Amino acid sequence: MQFDLVGQDPQSSARAGQLHTAHGVIETPIFMPVGTAGAVKGVHARELVEQVEAQIILGNTYHLYLRPGLEVLYKAGGLHRFNGWQGPILTDSGGYQVYSLAANRKIKEEGVTFTSHIDGSKHVFTPERVMDIQRIIGADIVMAFDECPPYPCEYSYAQKSWELTWRWLNRCCERFDSTEPHYGYAQYLFPIVQGGCFKDLRRQSAEQIVSLDRAGNAIGGLSVGEPAELMYEMTALTCEILPAHKPRYLMGVGTPENILESIALGVDMFDCVMPTRNGRNGMLFTTQGIINIKNKKWEEDFSPLDETLGGYVSTHYNKAYLRHLIISKEILGAQIASIHNLRFYLWLVRQARQHILAGTFSTWKPQAVRQLMQRL
Template structure:
């Protein structure tokens, strides 16, 4: 079964759309948020909770981290990532480009690829476009990402231009390797290219045109949400989406806050991922239907109302803010688990609500009210 995309509804006053991405492991309803499971697990969350509470339709894993630990031999012997972690729905693997970028002085970028030292034991490794495709093939992800360089912000234009062209050359090598290693396995994989170009409009336009020419089933936008102002992010997304084919899903990598999601949905983005909801949860920041809560604050000490009465998570309706604050101050693991479940459930409820509002043709007006409500700090 090939990867196909159907657009079911278009909003009347924005570029938001609701669709269905068909994959060999099931249908993904867009717009969608993808929980990040870097090392084949979403921190603190059971697979049954992802399925039955959060209602995730796809999760992410990371090539760099899985390559280092547990290693390809273990995952291959397990029968691939789906058998290894028991997640039966689609999995997308990040190629490791962003992780290598974040290593700073512990990596060296050349035309061949990226030489880096493991953050675990300091051992030396080399990622090339070819090896990254092979690694992701072995991991067994349904959607695998092309190897790219994620430029920092701010970034000199000359560097951004040179990096973009190298990313395009790496992309060609990724597609060559992908075609050479196509198998007759029961489950098909697809390769998604990534638009780069920092915050320079002419570079982004050039990169988007190049990526569009590849006619891939999914197109991604990288190199944003790395420190640039939100206004620059939105400007780049609007420009790129005017060039990428509307008939294919658009994936904005590493974004972001609830407001970021809704604004980018209005610009025509279909897929998102971000560590923000789970990472912030572990530090006591909760996204709720009333607004943003720092559960460690004194004001919640005697607040016995539910964490979020509108959450689909039973734990958020069952437990009080005062109890969750107590768990955090006591450094109980359960506190981080409940908070993570709250945030990821909220994010998936948010994109499902967006889909429903697009269907009703009222997304743009609903978006403004939702951003105001969900962004307020309580």
């Protein structure tokens, strides 16, 4: 995978880059809309391009494996042809679902036995099986199979969890390297740094992963309930070890503030369900701050959602109308809010990139955080 660094902030570790894939070039730092089951909820592929200006989206191995299933995806020619998204795709390996479905799974050396949340059927994910599934899905970037320890957890648990993840990672690499893509374009495997919130385990995990020399690297096991400052501490420690000439992906993060602070630490790639999930519940992210559109103060506010963002959705619809839709539980309200919030998140990382290239990121970031995180 070709990753070109094109800019570096002089006062922090923030950097701008270009990540080349078979389905297009990704300008970093980048935010990836989450399309868990092959769809970003309520958002057409055309809207992802024209309104959101997304460059890459995320899918999930666990959910796609269960539904629509591998046979359908293979016959379709992979997820790109199945869902009509022509840009790059990254797939999460299902490790986080293993974490979140704790009551319905058993973890062993061989892999994970879990019960489907759809119909109660039993399934087994091994590192080898997860690589095979992601080959069939056809994502440009595939993630290694890992175990995500909870927060808080005992040191001994985090250590055993990372050791298991390391053994699984080696099996992932062996299977991935011994197989070929199904659809005629290159795929790339990213390992995931784990180790809980223990510095020595994080350091050991990152150093071992660096030794594998894969195309890029991910930081997992954060944003699972730990304080933000602890998340930043673990991220900073990890970024100092991961090679600068390869992309760094912080999984499942987060708020606008989380993203800007993590960019300053050297992270290039982000994903989170927050813009769509919170949007469906009436929270709007804007260039002036955060809005709870359900509040009565917006009942007669006929101003656009956010003229600064541009785009049809954010400039065409007004706050009073969106409030009406959300309160009435109209599907259109969820769609408008989701598209608007995703456009904001992509605007945010573009702004960060521009300031990195201009050498002004470190002076711009504190002001941006204060403004963007205030409640209106």
